[in-house]
Amino acid sequence: MGSNEFAPVPVGTLLDVRVGDVAHGGHCVARHEGQVLFVRHGLPGEFVRVRVNSAGGGGRFLRADVVEVLESEDVGRVSAPCEYAKRCGGCDWQHVSLARQRELKAEVVNSALSRALGRSIEVTVEQVPGDSLGLGWRTRIQLAVGADGRAGLSAQRSHEVIPIDDCLLGHPDLQLAKVLSQRWAGSSQVVVDVDGRGGREVSKVPGPRGPDVHRTAAGRDWVVPGAGFWQVHPGAADVLVAAVTEVVTPKIGEHILDLYAGVGLLGGSLAGAVGATGRVDLVESGRAAVRAAGTNLADLSQVRVHYGEVGSWLAQRRIKRADVVVLDPPRSGAGTQILAKCIALAPRVICYVACDPAALARDAKMLAEAGWELFALRAFDLFPMTQHIECVAGFRPVQAPGGSNS
Ligand SMILES: C[S@@+](CC[C@H](N)C(=O)[O-])C[C@H]1O[C@@H](n2cnc3c(N)ncnc32)[C@H](O)[C@@H]1O
The missing domain is CATH 3.40.50.150 (Vaccinia Virus protein VP39)
Structure with a gap:
């Protein structure tokens, strides 16, 4: 079989693989029967069970997410501080210590x-x-609005909106809890910006351009x-x-x-x-x-x-x-x-x-x-x-x- 002729691997297939080097884009590279897998939520050196979620490059490679860590020793794995870390597409490396990141x-x-x-x-x-241990640094955040009018963050490579109660990356001055408890029917996005003069600015999309902020x-x-x-x-x-x-x-x-x-x-x-x-x-x-x-x-x-x-x-x-x-x-x-x-x-x-x-x-x-x-x-x-x-x-x-x- 040529490099471009791998047997198709259906979405949802579970594979056990050894995780290799980190690649541009934050995924790590693994291989299954010669075919490259770009693995999310793994770390180099780990042995993991992944779930295939898509194919790319005309079938040349697969994308997969870790569903279970089978072997992980001294690779810098930590428990993610955020409960949405696996579903939300905003963070790639919450499962990694800051030093290892x-x-x-x-x-x-x-x-x-x-x-x-x-x-x-x-x-x-x-x-x-x-920032505080890698959290609380985002002075601007763009939230997607779901069909129910709730603001949240988009899932990885998807338009699905994950409803959230808070984002740990958000700067405390964004006061996100207030924005996230409101309903934003009719908007596709809500943008929240810290203003250096105190407080914060919220704008909706579609809508007029947000006001100036100061830094x-x-x-x-x-x-x-x-x-x-x-x-x-x-x-x-x-x-x-x-x-x-x-x-x-x-x-x-x-x-x-x-x-x-x-x-x-x-x-x-x-x-x-x-x-x-x-x-x-x-x-x-x-x-x-x-x-x-x-x-x-x-x-x-x-x-x-x-x-x-x-x-x-x-x-x-x-x-x-x-x-x-x-x-x-x-x-x-x-x-x-x-x-x-x-x-x-x-x-x-x-x-x-x-x-x-x-x-x-x-x-x-x-x-x-x-x-x-x-x-x-x-x-x-x-x-x-x-x-x-x-x-x-x-x-x-x-x-x-x-x-x-x-
Ligand atoms: C990464 S930002 C850098 C801004 C600035 N150097 C700073 O540190 O705040 C890139 C800027 O380039 C502008 N930009 C993008 N493409 C451009 C182009 N082809 N010609 C001129 N400006 C462009 C964007 O509007 C944006 O303001």
Whole structure:
């Protein structure tokens, strides 16, 4: 039988398998008669009974959930703090100790980047301040509304709404119990946001865009439009600004380009260091975010905020050179064309903030092929209990013969 011709395994089949390495996406890899299974709720090294729940890749692989742990020794298994952990699709790793979660995340980053760059990369995943043992960190939560009007969380890979009484990941200021006890008939979603000035904001979908919320980070106050991007972990913004500043080491008079700028957190926080003789250009495609960035950074004469899609903005080549490019793209990454345009600006450093290690690895490979080396890498646990991870990577041109990178 070829690799694509496995005998079909019906949904519901129970299999006993040894769990292997963690894969991108938070599942672990196991095998059944040669066929790959992506296993949820297991841990590398365990022997488990799984229930097959779907096939993927045109039948090349199966997805399965652990129904019973048959053997588990020193692998970091704990009992999940949340009673909904197995059904709700929000958390991947409640059954894993926090220390082991971070090791698994590091393995995902290291293996993606090592493969992409052809050399060994070893990052450790750093804890950030602002959560309590991995709980209580979500300052924004999007709830789905079921047919009965109750708000809850979606099941894994499904539209089924799991009714909940609380979400342990929610920040206490969200006061979720109140939202969850109400009925939201006529809405498909309810979004709850902590407002840094005290209290919280609740908006319904469909419905008008939620009101602005306020945040404090990097010594400044920030306005964030409803549905606009802001890191949800309360420690994230400060930690990312510090990590980006460390990679960029901005200097007086320099020109910084902040792509995918949101409400201006990264570029705005670097602006003081380039001074009034420097310049910071921010590019963002969300109109409300652009307006908020303009308000947030109105006191910094060196900052210009541009509304536009990064690719077309760069294609117009409104700027010919930059000393520094900061990139913070969505999960799909920046991609070859955008990176080529960044390289054409001849910056001394590209600082890449990445929420998807696979996309970062693809882009790092392209940069390496273009003669750029990864010289700095940090990874932060901004999403405890989930498989998600945030990286900050620094790239610089490989030193030309007789040249200098300093
Ligand atoms: C991950 S967020 C980063 C925001 C900001 N750097 C921060 O730290 O708060 C990505 C941002 O890129 C914007 N965006 C997504 N695709 C874009 C594109 N093609 N061109 C410009 N902006 C884009 C989104 O609206 C979002 O605000």
